[in-house]
Amino acid sequence: MKEKIWKQISEVRTKSPLVHNITNYVVMNNTANALLAAGASPVMAHAQAEVQDMVNIAGALIVNIGTLDEYWVESMELAAGRAKEQAKPWVLDPVGAGATPFRNQVLQSLLKLQPSVIRGNASEIMAITNVPGGTKGVDSIHESVDAVSSAKHLNQQTGSVVCVSGAADIIIHESRVVKLSNGDPLMSKVTGLGCTASALIGAFVAVNPADPFLATVSAMAFLGVAGELAARKSAGPGSLQLNLLDVLYSLPQEEFMSVIRIEEKNEE
Numbered sequence: 001m002k003e004k005i006w007k008q009i010s011e012v013r014t015k016s017p018l019v020h021n022i023t024n025y026v027v028m029n030n031t032a033n034a035l036l037a038a039g040a041s042p043v044m045a046h047a048q049a050e051v052q053d054m055v056n057i058a059g060a061l062i063v064n065i066g067t068l069d070e071y072w073v074e075s076m077e078l079a080a081g082r083a084k085e086q087a088k089p090w091v092l093d094p095v096g097a098g099a100t101p102f103r104n105q106v107l108q109s110l111l112k113l114q115p116s117v118i119r120g121n122a123s124e125i126m127a128i129t130n131v132p133g134g135t136k137g138v139d140s141i142h143e144s145v146d147a148v149s150s151a152k153h154l155n156q157q158t159g160s161v162v163c164v165s166g167a168a169d170i171i172i173h174e175s176r177v178v179k180l181s182n183g184d185p186l187m188s189k190v191t192g193l194g195c196t197a198s199a200l201i202g203a204f205v206a207v208n209p210a211d212p213f214l215a216t217v218s219a220m221a222f223l224g225v226a227g228e229l230a231a232r233k234s235a236g237p238g239s240l241q242l243n244l245l246d247v248l249y250s251l252p253q254e255e256f257m258s259v260i261r262i263e264e265k266n267e268e
């Protein structure tokens, strides 16, 4: 599996897919920079007059509801609807799911448009499946393992690959489960690294639309390993944000292979 993952990372670097993001104001800059550092080509666009045309030319779409409003929701539905029509991969980041009824309603309507991948933190994944317990705005108050049964349920209900992020990143599709244990606690002190994860999943699913599970595992492994290595040389969140871009840009294969911690299970 590690070799297959590295192949995906190389393909993103060489193929440089166009990734269309409808994302939040907080993270537009860091996610665009992370996509560029990984080798992809980002575009942020949310005007209703152009989102469908942008989906037509992009390799994948990311819909992130971080700072949504009514206009943006219509843009998201138009874009995701076009992606569904064209069988083009799209990734849903359910930022703040469970925090307000508005977010929950929007998510239920976006789920009908069949995202290829859903990536959220544990509280968000639990909230989408109506598990009571709450959320603290956009930050998780649960551990990834708490959300595994919700993630399995969500995968069965939607057919989407589901990724729960946090100290462990858990990726679920049908009988397959992968657990990645990279990253660093300092990563939760930089805003939007979950959003960055979702954006990277978009780049990976654009180069491998036939296998969104492998694409998601690869993107999460890449971010986790890069974040862990970047944290080792960072004094705090400020330098981590910068160092992460440098490591995404230049991470060599040998270092990736020696740092990745991955466990696979097939529950058939």
Ligand SMILES: Nc1ncnc2c1ncn2[C@@H]1O[C@H](COP(=O)(O)OP(=O)(O)OP(=O)(O)O)[C@@H](O)[C@H]1O
Binding pocket: 095, 120, 121, 122, 138, 139, 140, 165, 166, 167, 168, 169, 182, 183, 184, 185, 186, 187, 188, 190, 191, 192, 193, 194, 195, 196, 197, 220, 223, 224, 227
């Ligand atoms: N405690 C931790 N230990 C190790 N790595 C972590 C930890 N917390 C987060 N990470 C890393 O940060 C990545 C982003 O995950 P996180 O679950 O914090 O996203 P999020 O809550 O959606 O963030 P945001 O909403 O700010 O984008 C994870 O995939 C993981 O690599």
Ligand SMILES: Cc1ncsc1CCO
Binding pocket: 024, 026, 027, 066, 067, 095, 138, 191, 192, 195
């Ligand atoms: C802090 C914050 N608020 C809405 S979106 C966002 C970025 C992290 O999800």
Ligand SMILES: [Mg+2]
Binding pocket: 095, 096, 120, 121, 138, 194, 195
């Ligand atoms: Mg998030």
